[in-house]
Amino acid sequence: MINGNALQGLTLMLIFLLVAMVVAANLGAMSLSVRALWQAPLSDLIWQIWLNIRLPRVLLAVAIGMALAVSGAVMQGVFRNPLADPGLLGISSGAGLAVALAIVIPLALPPQLALWLPMIAAFIGSLLVTLLIFSFSRLAEGNLSRLLLVGIAINALCGAAVGVLSWLSDDQQLRQLSLWGMGSLSQAQWPALLICLLLILPALLLLQSRARHLNLLQAGEEDAHYMGIDVKRTQHQLLVLSALLVGTAVSVSGVIGFVGLVVPHVMRFCLGSDHRWLLPGSALAGAILLLLADTLARTLVVPAEMPVGLLTSLIGGPWFLWLILRQQRGFE
Amino acid sequence: MMEMLEATGLCLARDGKTVIDNLDVTLSGGERVALIGPNGAGKSTLLRLLTGFLAPDRGECRLGDRVLSAWPREQLARRRAVMRQQNNLTFTQSAQSVVAMGRAPWPEKQTSQIVAEVMQLTGCDSLAYRDYRQLSGGEQQRVQLARVLAQLWQEGRPRGWLFLDEPTSALDLFWQQQTLRLLRQLTRTGDLTVCTVLHDLNLASLWADRILLLHAGRLVAQGSPQTVMTEKTLTRWYQADLQVVSQAESGKPHIQLRV
Numbered sequence: 001m002i003n004g005n006a007l008q009g010l011t012l013m014l015i016f017l018l019v020a021m022v023v024a025a026n027l028g029a030m031s032l033s034v035r036a037l038w039q040a041p042l043s044d045l046i047w048q049i050w051l052n053i054r055l056p057r058v059l060l061a062v063a064i065g066m067a068l069a070v071s072g073a074v075m076q077g078v079f080r081n082p083l084a085d086p087g088l089l090g091i092s093s094g095a096g097l098a099v100a101l102a103i104v105i106p107l108a109l110p111p112q113l114a115l116w117l118p119m120i121a122a123f124i125g126s127l128l129v130t131l132l133i134f135s136f137s138r139l140a141e142g143n144l145s146r147l148l149l150v151g152i153a154i155n156a157l158c159g160a161a162v163g164v165l166s167w168l169s170d171d172q173q174l175r176q177l178s179l180w181g182m183g184s185l186s187q188a189q190w191p192a193l194l195i196c197l198l199l200i201l202p203a204l205l206l207l208q209s210r211a212r213h214l215n216l217l218q219a220g221e222e223d224a225h226y227m228g229i230d231v232k233r234t235q236h237q238l239l240v241l242s243a244l245l246v247g248t249a250v251s252v253s254g255v256i257g258f259v260g261l262v263v264p265h266v267m268r269f270c271l272g273s274d275h276r277w278l279l280p281g282s283a284l285a286g287a288i289l290l291l292l293a294d295t296l297a298r299t300l301v302v303p304a305e306m307p308v309g310l311l312t313s314l315i316g317g318p319w320f321l322w323l324i325l326r327q328q329r330g331f332e
Numbered sequence: 333m334m335e336m337l338e339a340t341g342l343c344l345a346r347d348g349k350t351v352i353d354n355l356d357v358t359l360s361g362g363e364r365v366a367l368i369g370p371n372g373a374g375k376s377t378l379l380r381l382l383t384g385f386l387a388p389d390r391g392e393c394r395l396g397d398r399v400l401s402a403w404p405r406e407q408l409a410r411r412r413a414v415m416r417q418q419n420n421l422t423f424t425q426s427a428q429s430v431v432a433m434g435r436a437p438w439p440e441k442q443t444s445q446i447v448a449e450v451m452q453l454t455g456c457d458s459l460a461y462r463d464y465r466q467l468s469g470g471e472q473q474r475v476q477l478a479r480v481l482a483q484l485w486q487e488g489r490p491r492g493w494l495f496l497d498e499p500t501s502a503l504d505l506f507w508q509q510q511t512l513r514l515l516r517q518l519t520r521t522g523d524l525t526v527c528t529v530l531h532d533l534n535l536a537s538l539w540a541d542r543i544l545l546l547h548a549g550r551l552v553a554q555g556s557p558q559t560v561m562t563e564k565t566l567t568r569w570y571q572a573d574l575q576v577v578s579q580a581e582s583g584k585p586h587i588q589l590r591v
Contacts, residue, residue, distance in 0.1 A: 218421055
């Protein structure tokens, strides 16, 4: 059944995102207006800045925003839990621990591999935590509070381990570590961006193709089975794909909190619970949110730059509190 | 002619405890079967074995020429639907979209038409746009019944095997009657077989062609209501002080508790 309202909403968001991308690419330490670009020859410095600094930055914000929001939507769907989010469940901190290990423990690696080591480490870390959470959630039969407790425990554990590693690290490693934890898109360069897109885009498309199955999982594992779904396989595919999204995002940008939690909630409110619309809606809204946050982060305190993860947490934290309070009232 | 569902020598143990003990049962096309038995007899577990959700430790369950596990998932889902006792949703979803879920194994072409049809049959067309989670227990049950009917819907009516676990437990008298009448009417053509767990023995006696009485994982009595619903059998397996009389209108056994 085609949902006209949802289609309209998605179109509006897409138009807004495209406009925001153009505007964001022009803003920064040096303003690059469309007119100036139009008049300058391609070899000009402002084109160099636009092509090699602004454009990859904007594209990276869009890709990471999509990845975080969609992985949040998928996790909430798989766990059938509105509070499931890559950050709360400890997936980001698992990735963080793996990255910290990669930064602090000296490994003699060929330079090509060393360049990608944090990314690989983050992915392995997020995958391990995802599987851990998943097996716990099966044991607890999706018990909401138990699942969150497990997430809290994993967060604390990974946090402590990262603490130990920071204590062991030298000054330069320490700076690298703490900046990573705040989340930033300042690493935006074409090679990293291309790898990111290469991982994120197929994962998004594959998840979209599983949207109907994700809808059926909402009826519960047993009913989904009766309606012809291979439940375990679908759950594992969905979780591995969303861990791929989180792992990729976290390895390029560090920890950027709350996008994965907040965006799917707002989208559920606007578009309904049908994942065929919810997933693209979350992708667009996540891209818009992170693009706006990142543009603020790099223009608020020019010529310096705020870590965008701090900004999203500053906005997301109060929102999350409001969410909890609202739910509390719902139970009474 | 419809294929048969045939279970032979089913055994299942959980945590070292026998739940289903060497059980044979056959369901043939167009039958109305009620599964009864005291609490903890293994009724829901038997349903899960007959529907292929659980695999037996020993024995096998065949639908037509194949064991259940050998059926392609989608093919099986098109001819076997199950309504459980509890269905919880986490997120807001309209009753209509819950019913539409039942069309998952089928091409999407006729979905909205069939959804409208089954919702009218089960009397929940007025609930279509309501949030499923806000509905009362009885309304939710009717929506779930519409969903499983939609799953089996083919060329104007449901065809195949419908398993229900206490489908009337939250319904008021009117809807109990409507639901059981609907199920009887749908089985008339011989294309739909209904096997349902029922706690209300009088409803089972009035509605079913055949009663299966389960006790401690074994089928201890089966047959027409008249043969199974006797004072001797029921007193023995339910351990309850009761009296069976013949209903004036239908001649079916009527069970009365002595309190």
